[in-house]
Amino acid sequence: MNLRQISIFTRVAEIGSMSETARQLFMTQPAVSQTIAELEDDLQMKLFDRINRKLILTNSGEVLYNYCKKILSLLEEAEHTMRDLATLKIGKLRLGASTTIGIYFLPRMVGDFKKRYGRITTQFTIDNTGVIEDMILNHAIDIGLVEGKVHSPDIKVHYLFDDELYLICSKNHRWVKENKLNIAPEDLVKEQLISREKGSGTREMVEEILEEQGLSLEVTHILNNTEAIKKAVEEDMGISFVSKMALVDELKSEKLVKIKIEGIHITRSISIIYHKDKYRSPLLDAFLEHINSYKTD
Structure with missing residues (x-):
């Protein structure tokens, strides 16, 4: 199993169509189909069922998909870290916040942070605490700010205010x-x-x-x-x-x-949360330091 297979498999799992995956990846459909077939042959198990002309993950496919998301998330994290090593002014932060914080606190605080690090990009997700917790567990965001209780032992929680x-x-x-x-x-x-x-x-x-x-x-x-x-x-x-x-x-x-x-x-309590296995890059550390200093402003 190689990175190319992992990437193609993940896209097919999320899109549910080999033809649409091929279109988005600028590949031919036979090439996508062959990649999935080779992966199934290597692993000796079926990864998809075809139901109503849509590809649905089998139980084995679900297990593999969860691992692939972690692998691709780690790869993306590695790329961001290399940029961070070059300069803290370039990088990307994926932020999540529960509704109240996301509307009334986060935009102002992030705005001030970007005045110092103007070339970073930020991606926001605003939803309830339960959704933000799930996104942390699925490596969909780097850090969350929540006001509710967090129930997973895989998440680190730091009190803010x-x-x-x-x-x-x-x-x-x-x-x-x-x-x-x-x-x-x-x-x-x-x-x-x-x-x-x-x-x-x-x-x-x-x-x-x-x-x-x-x-x-x-x-x-x-x-x-x-x-x-x-x-x-x-x-x-x-x-x-x-x-x-x-x-x-x-x-x-x-x-x-x-x-x-x-x-x-x-x-x-308003808390900062992130996955216990999350690598704290220089950019993420700078952002956490900014949040902790900002709370008393």
Whole structure:
């Protein structure tokens, strides 16, 4: 098994078509087919099933595909490292962030980093914590910034700073009209809760804290976008828990109102995560140093 076979096999596995793979790699279809046939012959096992004119990986193919992704990721990492050895001003960072951090923290922080290292390129993925964790495990990104718990032992987690979740409601909510800006935990039970989707670090943290208080709130609306949640709360569709990072403008303009809960103060750790086997190149180390210094700005 050689690198050419690995590369072609991986593309066929991801595309599901030999003809389209050939087109994208500027090869002939017979050449792609022959490569896959030689690989199957060498390994003495079938790697693809043809179902409805589409190539589907067999169990053996899935195992090989996972190894090939790691091999190609290591190759790409080696190429980046060689560039980093020449100059820290050239390189590529693949960054992932959970939604709140990706929208309200990461762009500003990366922008300042690129003022120092202007020729580097950055690739962003913004999704919930669960997705970012999976991307780290699959070597799809170099580093992640998340607010939720990370569950895999293969991921290194480094604390960055604390973030607070505010309970917010509309300025037209009855709590505001009654000047009831400090409520008891049981006052939450009758409210309609607008929540993030499953896999969200924010949702996991809120559910955990409320469960400790013996509270179980009915989720009436599920939205996977913080801006959408804020708009829904502003229209008095319900209450929600949102990061203070995302509420600066709305609280200042009084479009939304922060409500305190007696005995409940929800904070979560913002963390940097990366795979335990990840090679820390000079560029990655410089970026990590920048993040750690930036958090106090």
